[in-house]
């Protein structure tokens with residue numbers, strides 16, 4: 120028996136004029152789809168989705184115990200949102216079947232039919248009206264949008280807000296798309312669309328509210344912490360959740376975190392909850408405001424301080440002073456600096472070469488105890504430029520060592536003490552100020568006239584001199 124579909128459209132208590140959408144004559148491939156008449160709708164008319172369909176049914180005896188037959192029929196029953204496929208009254212039990220699986224009784228396997236013997240009365244069809252509530256969001260949008268436009272599938276959920284990133288082809292339908300997502304997604308009260316422009320400094324994006332409450336202040340949870348913020352005025356990305364967890368897992372109780380671009384706190388707040396001391400900064404006053412609110416909401420006590428300044432100043436002053444003070448107090452634990460501003464964080468590293476003075480580096484950062492490896496690491500970071508130069512200089516010195524006094528290559532075993540002595544002298548000579556550097560080289564060549572250094576060696580020596588001088592060794 121074939122199951123037909125009758126497309127009777129129910130009365131419209133419409134918010135739209137009928138001629139606002141086109142009545143495309145498109146053949147629907149499935150039996151269970153909204154009526155064709157909704158195609159092209161741009162203003163949501165929920166009543167237009169009501170449609171009468173013939174559904175195959177099994178009539179069972181009124182004394183049938185549902186739990187006994189469920190395992191047999193569950194693969195055939197009609198599963199739709201807001202629809203009960205088994206109706207039990209005092210007189211009968213009706214089971215609605217999926218017309219895409221069962222069109223005739225024989226579509227139920229012989230085994231299953233045998234199992235129903237004694238309970239089953241007859242197989243038939245019944246007309247029911249399916250409404251807007253019975254369709255899924257994707258089915259509704261597929262029915263509304265032109266056939267060559269797929270409904271948007273990707274979205275992010277941030278608290279009560281659903282964020283879409285609509286393509287240009289979707290824009291004529293943006294309001295209706297927003298409304299359908301709002302209706303069909305549990306717990307969503309506001310649907311927004313990302314408008315291309317991203318605030319270049321504070322990294323949040325401009326958004327347009329498509330449907331629902333005009334409220335972008337929301338509350339969301341990430342790894343047990345609660346965050347409240349105005350999604351339209353601060354940066355928040357639910358896709359960074361794993362990155363937040365990954366970095367926080369590297370931190371221990373005695374550590375300190377300097378979060379240079381903290382946003383509303385997804386690194387800083389859980390780190391502080393873990394007992395890490397946190398100094399967190401953000402230039403956006405709105406982020407700073409919510410950061411403080413989130414610190415309180417997550418019951419963080421004394422191990423947190425928030426700042427609202429430029430990241431460069433934060434590093435130069437707050438972070439630097441805290442590191443120096445930690446050295447004075449000989450505190451243990453690692454220092455973590457997070458700079459989560461992918462577009463330009465690297466530019467802030469220009470502070471490194473003179474972040475700490477040479478005196479601070481030697482006396483405080485390296486620390487009193489030479490064994491303090493962590494201090495050494497900070498020293499290394501701060502002198503990154505010098506280290507590169509040092510490596511270059513070292514290469515030149517190594518090359519020099521391979522030459523005899525006349526500049527000829529010598530075998531490893533023939534390296535003379537004299538050559539080493541010459542280089543040692545050179546090093547000492549080069550330690551002067553830059554104004555002295557040229558004179559030193561001249562003196563050096565004069566003083567060593569007898570030990571003639573070849574032209575190549577001299578060039579290398581000059582280069583070494585310049586480098587060593589820059590290193591201020």
Ligand SMILES: C[S@@+](CC[C@H](N)C(=O)[O-])C[C@H]1O[C@@H](n2cnc3c(N)ncnc32)[C@H](O)[C@@H]1O
Pocket residue numbers: 320321322353354355356359379380381382383384385386400401402403406428429430431459460461
């Ligand atoms: C990509 S967001 C990261 C926020 C947070 N770490 C997170 O994971 O959600 C970058 C943050 O840096 C802030 N920011 C941008 N420029 C800044 C600057 N010069 N100094 C300090 N913060 C800045 C922005 O306001 C924004 O909150």
